[in-house]
Amino acid sequence: MLKDSDAFSGFSVDDIAKAKAFYGQTLGLHAEDGPMGNLDLHLKGGGRVFIYPKDNHVPATYTVLNFLVADIEKAVDELTAAGVRFERYDMPEGSQDAKGIMRGNGGPAIAWFTDPAGNIISVLETQ
Numbered sequence: 074m075l076k077d078s079d080a081f082s083g084f085s086v087d088d089i090a091k092a093k094a095f096y097g098q099t100l101g102l103h104a105e106d107g108p109m110g111n112l113d114l115h116l117k118g119g120g121r122v123f124i125y126p127k128d129n130h131v132p133a134t135y136t137v138l139n140f141l142v143a144d145i146e147k148a149v150d151e152l153t154a155a156g157v158r159f160e161r162y163d164m165p166e167g168s169q170d171a172k173g174i175m176r177g178n179g180g181p182a183i184a185w186f187t188d189p190a191g192n193i194i195s196v197l198e199t200q
Contacts, residue, residue, distance in 0.1 A: 083123035084137045086112075086190035087130040095189050096124070099155050132191030145174055145182045145198035152186065152196070160185040160193070 086092040093112050097104035103115040107123070114122040122138065142148040149159065149172050159173030162185070169175045174184045182198040 081121040081123055082137075083125060084133060084192055085125055085127035085130045086188065086192065087127065088189065089124070089126045091189040092124055099157065100152075130190055132187070133193060136185065136193045136195050138192075138194045140194070140196050141199045142196050143199055145184060145196060146172070148196045149174060149184050157186045160187060 089106075089110065089112050093104050093106070096102045096112070096114055105113050105115070107113045110126060112124040114124055116122065140148075153159070153172070161169060161173060162175075164175070169184070172184065173186075174182055176182045181200055183195050185193055185195045187193055
């Protein structure tokens with residue numbers, strides 16, 4: 074029924090201006106003001122994320138956005154240099170190294186960080 078429909082994802086933030094600076098300047102993504110006071114985030118390959126303001130925003134407790142990278146060490150180093158702080162989680166599947174990268178969990182190497190509104194984002198190394 075919807076296989077030929079265009080789609081997009083979305084999530085809320087508590088401050089659109091902070092989100093625009095973070096996604097556009099810190100992460101270097103194409104972020105532009107949307108028609109309804111929202112932020113349109115344009116991703117490689119034509120994907121789009123609708124980021125909208127919400128007064129009673131509560132950060133998602135799951136990863137809202139995942140970025141595939143060829144070299145996770147390089148990505149984490151560059152993001153850290155840009156001011157991004159990586160999260161630490163206590164998980165039985167594996168432990169994180171000093172940079173916050175989790176390896177050896179049966180999946181790709183992964184590291185998590187949050188946007189200014191507390192939403193969780195990850196970088197995952199492509200295999």
